[in-house]
Amino acid sequence: MxxxxxxxxxxxxxxxxxxxxxxxxxxxxxxxxxxxxxxxxxxxxxxxxxxxxxxxxxxxxxxxxxxxxxxxxxxxxxxxxxxxxxxxxxxxxxxxxNIITPLNYYFENIKNWENLKLILENKLKNKNESLGKMFSKVIKRMADECKCWELKKVLDYVSKYDEFKNAKKLLDLAGGHGLYAIGFSMLNENLKCYVFDLPEVIEETKKFIEKYNAKNVFTIAGDFYGDDIGSGYDIIFTSYNPGGKNPKIAKKVYDSLNKGGLFINKQFFLEVEENIMDYLNNMEWNFFRPKGLKKNKLRYTFEGDLKFSEYISYLKSIGFEILDIVDMSKLLDNEYYSSTKMIVAKKI
Ligand SMILES: C[S@@+](CC[C@H](N)C(=O)[O-])C[C@H]1O[C@@H](n2cnc3c(N)ncnc32)[C@H](O)[C@@H]1O
Structure with missing residues (x-):
């Protein structure tokens, strides 16, 4: 003592x-x-x-x-x-x-941290919901999140391209809520926009299309790994798509685009873990492994994904010219997006 x-x-x-x-x-x-x-x-x-x-x-x-x-x-x-x-x-x-729905997600998620011991011991029951059901919830949150800043910034950025101004047919691949497609259709009245997503999610997309009374926005239900994504597109846009770093999906996009068409791909490219925040977020990413989603260890990465530089080289190798690589932290004036890039590639 x-x-x-x-x-x-x-x-x-x-x-x-x-x-x-x-x-x-x-x-x-x-x-x-x-x-x-x-x-x-x-x-x-x-x-x-x-x-x-x-x-x-x-x-x-x-x-x-x-x-x-x-x-x-x-x-x-x-x-x-x-x-x-x-x-x-x-x-x-x-x-x-208002961003109350996305903010409430923190209060929902904290419950997993209260149960961390059970998760570590593999004793917490994995919610046995389908991928479509899970994403149907995710996209509602993402709609509220993007519509207050990111959506408008991206729409404005893309609409500067002549290829967009002259486009007739656009695909929003894994478009979820479809707000990007809806916004693009408002900026170019001659444009027919298609939102491709899983069947259960498309039911939610339709509600957004109705809400915004978007006459030129249509839906295609399917799985982009196995199903046909259509053809004759002048623009293929995709945002935070689990296939957005996958070479097979990039090739599928290339084949579906018209010559001179644009592939605009906004993705999170995390390659190194740097700080506690990264460790926490990556732990959370690994709490659950929904069936049908082949997750890698780092958050938002999946089996078969390429690293950023490999992905860019791959796009060039199949016939894309890289027009721009947008640092999203600059476009959105938000450091949180420091690993997010928007690639603008043209089919030559
Ligand atoms: C993270 S959300 C992104 C939604 C929207 N593009 C955005 O940026 O806000 C990922 C989207 O990919 C869709 N998705 C995931 N796997 C898919 C698959 N195999 N085929 C089609 N869509 C898929 C999900 O349903 C979801 O809408």
Missing amino acids: LKFPEENPKELLKLFEEVYSNARIFYLLKTALDLNIFDYLDEFKSAEELARGLKTDPFLTEYILKILHKLGILEFKDNKYRNRGLANIYLRRDSEF
Whole structure:
């Protein structure tokens, strides 16, 4: 008792204190979204006013507001709080650009981390859902995610090409929600757009086509590994497609394009693991192995995938000219996309 251990425990205590605080903030944000706090804060309100509206404890409600202010989500003036512009755009349910669905995905996913021991011991039952069912959920999240920034940036970028302006037929391969195809059809009225995806997913695509009343967007249900993807396309666009680094799919795309047509392929090309974030994300990627998806160890990579430089060489070898390689972190002004590239290749 009167002896000191060899090392001061402060480093370890600090680490736990820090991660515990981040976890508390995580659940505080979850609660703020669950209570739809941001729906109430389009105008300045005091903690008491908000607590009255929400029927919550005024004392704790005030702390939540203070913390949201310190996190940069709320403004504070004369003892009252209001959404910053960011919260109004992205965190209110009635905003066209709200990202509440994709954010809720974090709160859903954290449950796997609570069960990490069971996952490690292979004791957690793999959800036995089909690939189509799984992707039907994924694409709804991706639709909300992309429509507030990435979608418009990509549409604007692609629509600058003369090949796009003159195109008559476009394929959005593994298009999921179909928002890219829908957007392209709005930018070129002479364009017929086709969304190719798994049959179950296509049922969801149809709902998006209807929602946006997109008259020139059609669907093709199939599996791009085994089925015909059609022909005579002037543009084949594909985004975050599990076959997007696979040479067999690239060859299929080449054969389906008209001469002079463009292949625009936006993909995540992670080749090295650099930091804790990568390790965490790659662990998560390996938690479950849905049937029919041949995952490799690094996230978003699959059996048969080529590395970025190999993929580019392969495209050239089959007759594509590389017109551009877009660094998506620059296009989207977001470091998160540092491993994402959009390849623009022309069939010569
Ligand atoms: C990550 S999502 C990308 C959706 C959309 N392109 C985007 O960028 O937001 C991958 C898409 O690939 C589709 N997909 C996966 N495997 C497929 C296959 N074998 N044949 C056709 N589509 C497939 C999924 O259904 C899903 O829509």
